[in-house]
């Protein structure tokens with residue numbers, strides 16, 4: 589991976605590095621499209637096969653039929669495209685966790701403004717136990733959820749892994765709770781941090797909208813993601829951003845039809861997008877599989893993140909956000925004495941150690957993945973130790 593050759597990289601949760609074979613798969617596919625097409629009858633079967641193979645692979649990962657996989661370009665559009673078409677009525681309530689990404693939150697706020705809905709905030713930021721006491725974390729979450737659900741709650745928005753604290757949310761258990769609510773609220777899951785990192789099968793199939801991207805933990809190219817959509821959302825949500833790919837039959841669009849859209853997840857696909865990326869993502873997913881099953885990989889990630897989390901405990905002036913070793917690969921921590929987290933990121937970057945800062949809670953985040961090495965963690969910890977005594981930052 590070219591990106592890993594010249595730096596110590598801890599920003600998998602921002603964007604994963606692209607393996608050279610995936611980059612080659614993209615350029616080969618691009619070349620093939622040029623040779624066969626780009627716009628000829630010869631190229632269409634190739635493109636159809638690329639789409640079919642990708643949808644099939646993603647469906648297998650999510651544990652849903654192919655008809656429930658919609659191809660998108662990123663997590664945010666995956667969350668928003670089906671969300672905007674759901675049948676809300678004035679006064680309905682949206683319950684959004686306090687750890688959601690700004691793009692998704694602002695889309696919900698705008699939806700609420702347009703359709704006169706109310707927003708409630710579900711506190712999850714305080715779930716800090718990490719990998720220890722998973723049962724109690726689940727119980728705390730479900731207790732809170734039951735408290736915050738109201739009679740008119742019609743949608744719950746949660747991330748599968750919280751991007752700031754790194755805590756895993758038990759999505760299947762949340763889904764089980766929601767079916768007992770009289771309104772049966774839709775469950776929208778932001779899977780930006782889970783897809784490619786942890787097993788998702790038992791959760792993705794229970795969410796109504798499970799939106800993911802290939803460009804973070806799956807080592808795929810930027811610009812390609814997907815959604816696993818529930819049967820009821822396919823039936824009940826109307827496409828709002830519409831294009832030729834949403835249509836059952838492009839040729840007869842002049843004849844008015846009550847529902848001209850595909851009945852399956854293609855109803856939320858829009859128009860031309862970058863086909864060569866499909867080969868790149870499939871190649872990265874195959875490489876990931878070559879590293880072991882998703883449970884084996886998570887175990888390796890957990891070992892690495894525990895190593896980082898434990899070493900951070902020993903640094904005076906550094907506080908980990910989670911109270912126990914992380915349940916996955918996101919390790920967030922704060923250095924309360926530093927004037928600026930951005931300054932820390934810059935200083936570490938000058939040493940070719942790349943982490944990121946976050947605003948809520950104010951902290952730093954280092955991610956480890958199956959390609960992380962123990963000596964990289966040691967180097968990061970060594971550099972952080974020095975920050976503590978560097979007068980520029982104290």
Ligand SMILES: Cc1ncc(COP(=O)(O)O)c(C=O)c1O
Pocket residue numbers: 601602661662663664665688689691747751778780781801813
């Ligand atoms: C939890 C979460 N949601 C959404 C996003 C936005 O991702 P995208 O640019 O693929 O829409 C990110 C990106 O960091 C994220 O961490």
